[in-house]
Amino acid sequence: MNIKEICSEINRLARDLDKKSINIMEVCGTHTMEIARNGLKQLLPPKINLISGPGCPVCVTPINEIDNIIEILKDYDVSIFGFGDMIKVPGSSSSLAYEKSMGKDVVICYSPLYALEFAENNPDKNVIFIAIGFETTAPLSSVIVKRASDKKLRNFFIYCTHKIIPPALEVLLKDKEVRIDGLLLPGHVSAIIGSKPYSFIAEDYKIPGVISGFDPGGILQAIKMILIQLQQKKSKIEIEYKSVVKEEGNTVAVNQIHKVFQIQDSMWRGLGNIPKSGLKLKPDFSEFDAKLKFPIKKLNSREPKGCECGNVIKGIKKPDECKFFAKSCTPDNPIGACMVSSEGTCAAYYKFYRIKY
Amino acid sequence: MCLAIPAKVIKINKNIAEIESLGIIKEVDITLVPDAKIGDHVIVHAGFAIQIIDKKEASITEGYWKEFLEKQ
Amino acid sequence: MPAKRNKNDSLQAKVINISHGDGGVKTGELINKFILKYLKNEILEKLEDSASLYIEAKNIAFTTDSFVVEPIFFPGGDIGKLSICGTVNDLITTGCTPFVLSLSLILEEGFLLKDLEKILMSIKKTIEEINSSNNGVGLRIVTGDTKVVQRGFADKIFINTSGIGLNQSNIEISPSKIKVNDSILINGGIGEHGLAILSQRKEFNFKTGLLSDCAPLNSLVNNICKASDKIHAMRDATRGGIARVLIEMAQASKTTFEIDKVKIPIKKEVRGLCEFLGMDPLYIANEGKMVIFVESKDAEKVLEAMKKNKYGKDSQIIGKVVKKGQSIVVLNTEIGTKRILDLHYSEQLPRIC
Numbered sequence: 001m002n003i004k005e006i007c008s009e010i011n012r013l014a015r016d017l018d019k020k021s022i023n024i025m026e027v028c029g030t031h032t033m034e035i036a037r038n039g040l041k042q043l044l045p046p047k048i049n050l051i052s053g054p055g056c057p058v059c060v061t062p063i064n065e066i067d068n069i070i071e072i073l074k075d076y077d078v079s080i081f082g083f084g085d086m087i088k089v090p091g092s093s094s095s096l097a098y099e100k101s102m103g104k105d106v107v108i109c110y111s112p113l114y115a116l117e118f119a120e121n122n123p124d125k126n127v128i129f130i131a132i133g134f135e136t137t138a139p140l141s142s143v144i145v146k147r148a149s150d151k152k153l154r155n156f157f158i159y160c161t162h163k164i165i166p167p168a169l170e171v172l173l174k175d176k177e178v179r180i181d182g183l184l185l186p187g188h189v190s191a192i193i194g195s196k197p198y199s200f201i202a203e204d205y206k207i208p209g210v211i212s213g214f215d216p217g218g219i220l221q222a223i224k225m226i227l228i229q230l231q232q233k234k235s236k237i238e239i240e241y242k243s244v245v246k247e248e249g250n251t252v253a254v255n256q257i258h259k260v261f262q263i264q265d266s267m268w269r270g271l272g273n274i275p276k277s278g279l280k281l282k283p284d285f286s287e288f289d290a291k292l293k294f295p296i297k298k299l300n301s302r303e304p305k306g307c308e309c310g311n312v313i314k315g316i317k318k319p320d321e322c323k324f325f326a327k328s329c330t331p332d333n334p335i336g337a338c339m340v341s342s343e344g345t346c347a348a349y350y351k352f353y354r355i356k357y
Numbered sequence: 358m359c360l361a362i363p364a365k366v367i368k369i370n371k372n373i374a375e376i377e378s379l380g381i382i383k384e385v386d387i388t389l390v391p392d393a394k395i396g397d398h399v400i401v402h403a404g405f406a407i408q409i410i411d412k413k414e415a416s417i418t419e420g421y422w423k424e425f426l427e428k429q
Numbered sequence: 430m431p432a433k434r435n436k437n438d439s440l441q442a443k444v445i446n447i448s449h450g451d452g453g454v455k456t457g458e459l460i461n462k463f464i465l466k467y468l469k470n471e472i473l474e475k476l477e478d479s480a481s482l483y484i485e486a487k488n489i490a491f492t493t494d495s496f497v498v499e500p501i502f503f504p505g506g507d508i509g510k511l512s513i514c515g516t517v518n519d520l521i522t523t524g525c526t527p528f529v530l531s532l533s534l535i536l537e538e539g540f541l542l543k544d545l546e547k548i549l550m551s552i553k554k555t556i557e558e559i560n561s562s563n564n565g566v567g568l569r570i571v572t573g574d575t576k577v578v579q580r581g582f583a584d585k586i587f588i589n590t591s592g593i594g595l596n597q598s599n600i601e602i603s604p605s606k607i608k609v610n611d612s613i614l615i616n617g618g619i620g621e622h623g624l625a626i627l628s629q630r631k632e633f634n635f636k637t638g639l640l641s642d643c644a645p646l647n648s649l650v651n652n653i654c655k656a657s658d659k660i661h662a663m664r665d666a667t668r669g670g671i672a673r674v675l676i677e678m679a680q681a682s683k684t685t686f687e688i689d690k691v692k693i694p695i696k697k698e699v700r701g702l703c704e705f706l707g708m709d710p711l712y713i714a715n716e717g718k719m720v721i722f723v724e725s726k727d728a729e730k731v732l733e734a735m736k737k738n739k740y741g742k743d744s745q746i747i748g749k750v751v752k753k754g755q756s757i758v759v760l761n762t763e764i765g766t767k768r769i770l771d772l773h774y775s776e777q778l779p780r781i782c
Contacts (some may be wrong), residue, residue, distance in 0.1 A: 003764055028392075030360060036768075038762055038763075038764055038767065038768075039762055039764075039766025039767055040765060040766065040767045042766045042767065043764075043766060056395065081396075083403075107631050107632070108632075110403060110404065110632065110633055111403045111404025111405070112635075113404045113405075114404075115375060136361070136402055136407065137402070138402065139389055139405070139407070139694050140402070140403055140404070140405050142390075143386065143389070143405070144390050188361045188400070188407065189404060191361075191400060191408040192407060192408075204661075216764050224500070234380070242411065242414040243410050243411045243412075243414040243415035244400050244408050244411070246411075246412055250389060250390070250407060250408050252388075252389055252391060253389045253407060256388075256389065277692075282369070288405055342707060350771070351771050352590065352768050352769070352771075354769075355757060355769040355771070357755075357757060357759055357767065357769055361705045362704045362705060378701050378704065378705070379635070379697045379698060379700050379703065380637065380638065380696075380697045380698040380701055381635055381637050381701035381702050382635070382636035382637065382700055383634065383635050383636065383705070385635065401705075413490025417733070
């Protein structure tokens with residue numbers, strides 16, 4: 001089926017569904033961006049609402065974590081390595097990008113392997129890698145920590161803010177303010193964890209979920225599959241992205257995560273504390289934990305007053321319903337994480353939906 | 358953060374594979390896909406291959422995948 | 430003892446040192462043995478404080494640019510070539526012929542003299558290429574300056590070039606001339622310069638055959654202006670990519686453009702690297718790309734003329750000016766949807782030009 005055919009099917013199914021509106025949440029920030037970049041909403045009937053979810057790791061990292069990392073940078077002689085977005089996110093009063101411009105050693109890298117290699121080649125420097133991301137990225141952090149351990153490195157650490165997706169989805173499904181009819185599930189997180197961890201969505205909450213790829217055809221196909229389930233009044237977890245996602249996922253990667261990390265409760269910006277939704281280094285690897293090695297005083301972090309990132313992450317508010325959007329909060333001068341992250345909902349809106357044509 | 362792209366494995370040396378995607382060659386770590394062989398297509402994320410692509414399934418779907426495989 | 434001193438002397442002789450900048454004997458050596466060796470002409474060799482010029486033109490164009498690119502030698506070019514092409518390409522966008530240049534060098538103590546020579550040779554060769562099709566005008570560097578700073582206070586070499594161009598025709602080429610229905614053309618693949626530089630950064634570790642598109646476009650522009658007298662505007666796309674040029678031109682002309690994404694030439698490797706890094710080629714720097722606005726009836730003729738030029742083989746008509754009033758750039762995507770190109774979107778690529 002080509003895109004035109006998939007779209008007519010979507011239109012037909014939506015028309016025949018006895019619902020005033022159909023809310024589909026795209027969980028993953030990359031999906032939000034691809035939908036926006038390709039103008040996919042223009043191909044969908046107005047009945048279908050695509051709601052952006054919390055699948056943007058930088059967006060859901062509490063401001064306190066950014067403040068902590070900046071405090072470590074100020075109190076100790078360390079080199080911080082991280083992905084580009086994380087460097088730009090504003091904390092309560094500073095950002096890593098600002099500290100970098102003031103002379104602190106902050107390095108943007110494409111892969112955690114670069115941080116590890118740097119640590120090996122510079123034994124006199126303390127290297128902290130900001131380990132952020134969901135289950136797509138957690139296995140990578142596990143590999144480099146294990147490798148650091150095997151090589152007996154004394155100068156390599158990670159600041160772990162990894163989170164896992166399924167518990168956050170459950171919180172959203174339980175939330176009465178959030179009305180979801182179907183879930184577009186993240187493609188690459190699922191490449192790691194497979195489809196089984198999502199079964200509670202279909203079994204307990206009776207909501208269809210489809211794991212989707214990132215090309216326009218794949219996303220539209222997945223939306224069609226959700227509509228077919230709604231039509232048949234069924235609910236199951238299906239895989240559109242079959243080329244990459246197997247039911248059992250990547251068991252090597254999952255085992256790697258469990259070798260190095262244990263599950264703990266975790267604070268999500270906008271969603272609050274979610275039990276068993278974060279990762280922490282196991283005691284065997286605690287020597288690589290930057291939080292233990294570089295203790296800092298407790299900080300009073302403040303969310304910027306009036307910032308609606310929390311509600312945007314939950315899908316309750318659209319970015320243009322935030323009073324700062326496109327006025328005092330822009331990609332070059334962000335107030336909240338949703339605007340600065342390359343996958344943030346506000347950033348997607350600003351880049352692709354702000355100007356009407 | 359879910360950014361990952363398809364690439365073809367052209368060389369393997371222990372846990373490092375040389376991969377090629379649209380004319381760009383890079384070394385990636387294949388620790389997470391130990392069964393990857395030369396000629397396989399893999400999904401690459403932040404310097405690691407995270408899954409082997411099922412070519413049969415990929416050729417069925419539209420879009421970037423099909424274009425990518427056809428160009429190889 | 431004497432042997433040791435000779436060895437030190439010969440090491441010292443290989444690099445820039447502070448005395449090269451003190452205005453004395455060493456400065457004279459730098460100018461005579463290096464700068465004049467490669468760039469000599471009857472004005473520059475006078476070494477006067479300012480160059481006396483005689484100009485006969487309806488009006489002139491004047492521009493300046495500084496270059497701090499890192500690395501200074503990159504696939505497809507170097508900072509010397511870049512400094513000449515950058516300024517010349519700015520001058521020719523209003524239809525002017527490049528006439529004279531100034532060249533200012535800030536050199537770091539310890540900078541290798543052999544690298545300086547390579548850069549000066551590259552500047553010389555670039556000027557020679559420009560003069561092979563410069564409407565009978567011999568472009569020259571007529572004035573300049575050199576400064577030396579201590580180690581660590583500059584990165585090897587920084588260059589500033591300023592330039593004057595002569596407008597010898599009656600035709601006005603400027604964004605204010607852009608009209609509804611004008612065709613929009615580009616002379617080839619986008620994003621190559623920025624990514625060629627990026628591919629050299631050690632933290633990225635990509636192997637690619639991508640070369641910077643750094644090139645002097647005066648011969649291309651001459652061909653374009655010969656093919657049609659209905660060229661309304663031109664702009665070279667540098668930092669910020671073609672997105673920035675299109676947005677700026679839409680704002681300057683207060684018109685709306687529609688661009689077809691599928692028509693924009695993008696090399697396979699550019700797409701590949703952008704996919705890896707999550708970047709958009711539309712926003713990545715170029716150093717040899719010109720965006721042309723021409724009356725639609727002449728578009729095909731101009732396209733043919735561009736394709737015949739060595740820097741225009743992959744030229745394409747990429748869109749058109751659709752209406753007056755709203756200053757926006759609409760992109761028609763590959764799947765038939767539309768989206769707006771926005772300026773507030775910076776690619777974090779430091780020191781690419």
